[in-house]
Amino acid sequence: MSRKKAPKSVVKRLPVYLRILDNLIRRDVEIISSRVLSDETGFTAEQIRKDLAYFGAFGTRGTGYNTSYLREKLLRIIGLDKQTKIIVIGFGHLGKALTRYNMNKNPYVKIVGAFDNDPNELHTDIEGLQVYSMDKLSEVIQKEDVKVAILTVPAEVAQQVVDILVENGITAILNFAPTKLHTPEGVYVHNADLTIELQSLIYYSQEDEGRALKE
Amino acid sequence: MSRKKAPKSVVKRLPVYLRILDNLIRRDVEIISSRVLSDETGFTAEQIRKDLAYFGAFGTRGTGYNTSYLREKLLRIIGLDKQTKIIVIGFGHLGKALTRYNMNKNPYVKIVGAFDNDPNELHTDIEGLQVYSMDKLSEVIQKEDVKVAILTVPAEVAQQVVDILVENGITAILNFAPTKLHTPEGVYVHNADLTIELQSLIYYSQEDEGRALKE
Secondary structure, X not given: OOHHHOOHHHHHHHHHHHHXXXXXXXXXXXXXXXXXXXXXXXXXXXXXXXXXXXOOOOEEOOOEEEHHHHHHHHHHHHOOOOOEEEEEEOOOHHHHHHHHHHHHHOOOEEEEEEEEOOHXXXXXXXXXXXXXXXXXXXXXXXXXXXXXXXXXXXXXXXXXXXXXXXXXXXXXXXXXXXXXXXXXXXXEEEEOOHHHHHHHHHHHHOHHHHHHHXX | OOHHHOOHHHXXXXXXXXXXXXXXHHOOOOEEOHHHHHHHHOOOHHHHHHHHHOOOOOEEOOOEEEHHXXXXXXHHHXXXXXXXXXXXXXXXXXXXXXXXXXXXXXXXXXXXXXXXXXXXXXXXXXXXXXXXXXXXXXXXXXXXXXXXXXXXXXXXXXXHHHHHHHHOOOOEEEEOOOOOOOOOOOOEEEEOOHHHHHHHHHHHHOHHHHHHXXX
């Protein structure tokens, strides 16, 4: 598997394939063609074949993909074959929403803790989630050996929080704070800025644009 | 302005430029070079020049960009020169978080209503936001002439809600429901699936990956 070669656009599609496979397996579908996978995902069959080819040859020409086999491979490729521990920093409305959202919808990851400065938030919440004060951040990251963090703190404090995360070995950050974060080589930041999402959406909401740029 | 030619990746960067310009103008910076803009955004100066070139020539060779002028142009290009009305459908934790998030952080859009089936939610909330029952959806969209919707309803009901949105003239949907939505030509759906975001992030959290694919 030459995973390094896979572009971000491909990596973004892997979880989509995984979800489809989960559904198919739930419906006892054992084999799926890239054409059917295409109907389910909305990506072209060729796109799907190309995407998967980055990681190996998983299909049998003519017959298609074995759903369970492909699912196992995808879990390994994405890194979901073992449950991933994550922390949520900032337990305001967004932090709470993300936590609940994730608890309900994502079997592959476990939120091992949330962090906030508001003393009123410092209690066990949602399905036994522990909410810690910010000064417990280093301790929990190291004790739980966490590599992935979701950041929902205010922009003004985001960088100083990130510095603590990096210091303690976090290698991937999903950042909801509307600010540019500085991280060293080897730490991946994905900016999930909802304002940006919304503003670029508005671009497409304009009459001709929607039609012109629909994907 | 040949806006149709601009790829999604470019469109996604426009709001980033806008935010930087807002900050610069707040700091009374009147002229900015693409190099400085590059330092602020993290995109290369060449990338920035190429991005803006899709929409016209805004800079003066040697001197750079007039911040206020470029900001005005960007507002027009993105469609933020007039305030955009949006609705939020589903007023659970995520809907509430997005609403508050937006109210605080986005001066260019106005949430004119939220919709939920939970009778307990049907009251005026956050900064006078009106929360309606789902059966008011068509009425409000038409009365307010809304084109943009944020969808945070459960996956099972997402498509039927989308059909109502499309029927009533919504042209852009930010979809948080983890399901594939079917829309006609001219209706743009941006899937902001947090599970997908998180799973692709986990891919990068693995030792070699972060280093290999950091951007």
